[in-house]
Amino acid sequence: MTSTVSSAISMTMSDAAEVLKGSGAAGESLEVRGVFKSFGGLKAVQDFRLSLPPAALYGLIGPNGAGKTTCFNLLTGVYRPDQGEITLGGKSLIGLRPSEIAFTGLARTFQNIRLFGELSVFENVKLACHLRTTHSLAGVILRSGWQRAEEAAIRERARALLQVFNLHDRMDESARNLPYGDQRRLEIARALATGPKVLLLDEPAAGMNPQEKKDLRKLIREVRDVFGVSILMIEHDMGVVMDLCERITVLDYGVPIAEGTPHEIQKNPKVIEAYLGKE
Amino acid sequence: MTALVIWQFLWPFGLIILVPVVLGAIGGSAWRVFWPLALALVVGVLMQHQVRTNMDAYSSKQILDVGIAIILAVSLTIVNGFTGQFSIGHAGFLAVGGYVAGSITYYGSFALFGSAGATLGTMSGLYGAKEGAAFVTGGEGLFLFALLAGGLIAALLGVVVGLPSLRLRGDYLAIVTLGFGEIVRVLIQQTPQVLMSKDAIAAAKPLSVPLSVGGSLGFGNVPKYTSLFWVYAAVVLTLIFAYRLKQSSTGRAMLSIREDEIAAEAMGVKTTYYKVWGFAIAAFFAGIAGGLYAHTIGISLSPVDAGFQKSFDIIIMVVLGGLGSISGAAIAAAIVTYLPELLRTPDTLMKFAVVGVPMLVIGGALLAMAGKPDQGPGKKRGHDPRAFPRAVIGLGVIITGLSILAFVAKRFGINLSDYRLILFALALIVMMITRPQGLLGVRELWDGALYRPLRDFFSARRAEGGAA
Ligand SMILES: Nc1ncnc2c1ncn2[C@@H]1O[C@H](COP(=O)(O)OP(=O)(O)O)[C@@H](O)[C@H]1O
Ligand SMILES: [Mg+2]
Numbered sequence A: 001m002t003s004t005v006s007s008a009i010s011m012t013m014s015d016a017a018e019v020l021k022g023s024g025a026a027g028e029s030l031e032v033r034g035v036f037k038s039f040g041g042l043k044a045v046q047d048f049r050l051s052l053p054p055a056a057l058y059g060l061i062g063p064n065g066a067g068k069t070t071c072f073n074l075l076t077g078v079y080r081p082d083q084g085e086i087t088l089g090g091k092s093l094i095g096l097r098p099s100e101i102a103f104t105g106l107a108r109t110f111q112n113i114r115l116f117g118e119l120s121v122f123e124n125v126k127l128a129c130h131l132r133t134t135h136s137l138a139g140v141i142l143r144s145g146w147q148r149a150e151e152a153a154i155r156e157r158a159r160a161l162l163q164v165f166n167l168h169d170r171m172d173e174s175a176r177n178l179p180y181g182d183q184r185r186l187e188i189a190r191a192l193a194t195g196p197k198v199l200l201l202d203e204p205a206a207g208m209n210p211q212e213k214k215d216l217r218k219l220i221r222e223v224r225d226v227f228g229v230s231i232l233m234i235e236h237d238m239g240v241v242m243d244l245c246e247r248i249t250v251l252d253y254g255v256p257i258a259e260g261t262p263h264e265i266q267k268n269p270k271v272i273e274a275y276l277g278k279e
Numbered sequence B: 001m002t003a004l005v006i007w008q009f010l011w012p013f014g015l016i017i018l019v020p021v022v023l024g025a026i027g028g029s030a031w032r033v034f035w036p037l038a039l040a041l042v043v044g045v046l047m048q049h050q051v052r053t054n055m056d057a058y059s060s061k062q063i064l065d066v067g068i069a070i071i072l073a074v075s076l077t078i079v080n081g082f083t084g085q086f087s088i089g090h091a092g093f094l095a096v097g098g099y100v101a102g103s104i105t106y107y108g109s110f111a112l113f114g115s116a117g118a119t120l121g122t123m124s125g126l127y128g129a130k131e132g133a134a135f136v137t138g139g140e141g142l143f144l145f146a147l148l149a150g151g152l153i154a155a156l157l158g159v160v161v162g163l164p165s166l167r168l169r170g171d172y173l174a175i176v177t178l179g180f181g182e183i184v185r186v187l188i189q190q191t192p193q194v195l196m197s198k199d200a201i202a203a204a205k206p207l208s209v210p211l212s213v214g215g216s217l218g219f220g221n222v223p224k225y226t227s228l229f230w231v232y233a234a235v236v237l238t239l240i241f242a243y244r245l246k247q248s249s250t251g252r253a254m255l256s257i258r259e260d261e262i263a264a265e266a267m268g269v270k271t272t273y274y275k276v277w278g279f280a281i282a283a284f285f286a287g288i289a290g291g292l293y294a295h296t297i298g299i300s301l302s303p304v305d306a307g308f309q310k311s312f313d314i315i316i317m318v319v320l321g322g323l324g325s326i327s328g329a330a331i332a333a334a335i336v337t338y339l340p341e342l343l344r345t346p347d348t349l350m351k352f353a354v355v356g357v358p359m360l361v362i363g364g365a366l367l368a369m370a371g372k373p374d375q376g377p378g379k380k381r382g383h384d385p386r387a388f389p390r391a392v393i394g395l396g397v398i399i400t401g402l403s404i405l406a407f408v409a410k411r412f413g414i415n416l417s418d419y420r421l422i423l424f425a426l427a428l429i430v431m432m433i434t435r436p437q438g439l440l441g442v443r444e445l446w447d448g449a450l451y452r453p454l455r456d457f458f459s460a461r462r463a464e465g466g467a468a
Helices: A013-019 A068-075 A098-104 A121-128 A137-142 A145-164 A180-193 A210-227 A238-244 A262-267 A269-276 B002-026 B031-053 B057-083 B090-113 B138-166 B170-189 B198-203 B228-247 B249-259 B261-266 B271-294 B308-321 B326-344 B346-350 B353-369 B387-411 B416-434 B448-467
Strands: A030-039 A042-052 A057-061 A083-088 A106-108 A198-202 A230-234 A247-252 A255-260
Touching (some): A042 A247, A057 A210, A068 A106, A068 A230, A145 A180, A180 A210, A210 A230, A210 A238, A238 A262, A262 A269, B031 B057, B031 B228, B057 B308, B057 B326, B090 B308, B138 B271, B228 B271, B308 B326, B326 B346
Parallel strands (some): A198 A230
Antiparallel strands (some): A247 A255
16 A cells, blocks of 8 residues: 555555554454443443454444443443453453553543543653553653653654644644544544554544545544554444444444344344334 | 852862763763753852842842742642642641651751751851851751651652542542641641750650650751752752653653543553652652751741641642643742732832833734634634733733732732732632633743744734735
């Protein structure tokens, strides 16, 4: 692949590979089995299961309140499952703190954008590179050679990522001053900066106009191709989901009611019922 | 001539300064370790030297107060500004550092030198040592050790106070920190009388000796080592450290917690770890400031120093300066410490109008000239060509307001300094309404982004000119 004007990623494949060097985008699969979660009496998620192979692009859909975001929160350690198994590359994620899960290789975006608003675009991405640094506080105080080398590496990596996402000319702007669509893309860039194996996108197209949605489709596909990460995506826009996703899981009232290719899902009577109600 | 005098003070340090210069020349990384120390020494010596030549006793004490306030404000910035945990008991750490250091030098001097008198070297004591004093003395070594010990004990307590911040948020955490300050205050009140002689110390139970710090009677007998040298050397080191922290990946991790804790954790930031570190670092520097305060001439440590009143003063500095801004906190610390003095001299304050009124006029004119926010390249979100004129007018209003206030006060014979706290409260309210992020926000004085309003103003003007 070469860098083209029409491409959403404005960098060559080799450039991008350089950016992600040493971030461990190696092929590892995410396995979820029998995960339950209730909030008081509300059974938010019941028997959620998923098998996400390396470099896959899967979708998670369902009506509002079906428990999709809760699934993401369970995967990333914001909530602890009542029962069930979650493993990444064979390593269990149950009971780990969200920061440890991020270190293991699971990164996410948020349905209600959660950027570091006062910090600049550049700093948002630089921060996400922090988890792979190893220098100590003493290194910070003394400005040790190692600390400065790591800071330089962070700057380079963050700059390259922003170039990939075409955000580099707004690098010094406060994140909160970006237009909405750019904020969504910055969240993806920030998540990628953590060096993930699996990327969870929570309604990335929400609030975008048709042109932005079209660009986003291209962007997501290229992120998967270029960076080699697996992507699990929650999305309401069926155009985006059906176009991008190889397989789709459908949640309804916290229960996975169907799983399959977009074609299978579209024809599944249970899915139609969940979305349109019983005839 | 002055250069010669300064050299007389500096030459013994020559080696310490020369070493990093040489290292820097050969390109060693050790330069980065040593230059802050060298700068601290030079600034300290310059400040100390100024006292002997230019300043009267009163002014030098004020400059010293400003220095200590800067250390306190910058240290609180690390908790409240960087990690965003709202601590309102910071004076507790100041008191702990002060009492620990004071007790060490006071009783340590008895043990080591036989009496509690300070043995001042050239660089110690607010008004300097006597003619012919030794260049450095053992007493100063003890003082330095005591400062560090006070800082470290305060840092330990910082960890203890920081731990609840892992479970508590916002108001609840603030109440815990408030409680901490009050506990320190009450505990100090319970301490026994200061032991005034060698015999008294010998007669007392050994373990109770260091705790005999005077209770509510205060602890005024601490040897008076603190000088502009020590204070401003500490100011320089505190500022450099805080800035290095802020510029580092670790500092960004702290700032991200303040911005959005959930997102920070999701990006791999160990939020609990950094929150506790924030408390520990802030407490360390507050403890150092406390130690410097305790050894200042004319100061008698008292339990009140741990109280809410004192904590509130520090919070005002941090909030006015801009939560997260090191230079903002330092500037606000200087203003808040110096303002009461200005309020005592209404004549000086009235002269402020000379600056304030033109600022109002110029600001008004610029505002009239400024384009609308949706014109030209200022169209991007967050760009407003009117922000700069507004800032000028805002500052003008404050400065002119102060001089009008001084005029009115003089006219009716009101002593403005009696109303210091009301004025600060008012300033805080006005700030929260007009510029809630504080003077500099999260930026530093030298950040380009701080001057964006200026750029927006001129770029909008240029765009208009081009269109016409
Ligand atoms: N922390 C929580 N406490 C209580 N109820 C929750 C919590 N988080 C989510 N829920 C509930 O769980 C259900 C699923 O929510 P969510 O996962 O956000 O749905 P969606 O599929 O729209 O993302 C909703 O009924 C929501 O109210
Ligand atoms: Mg949701």
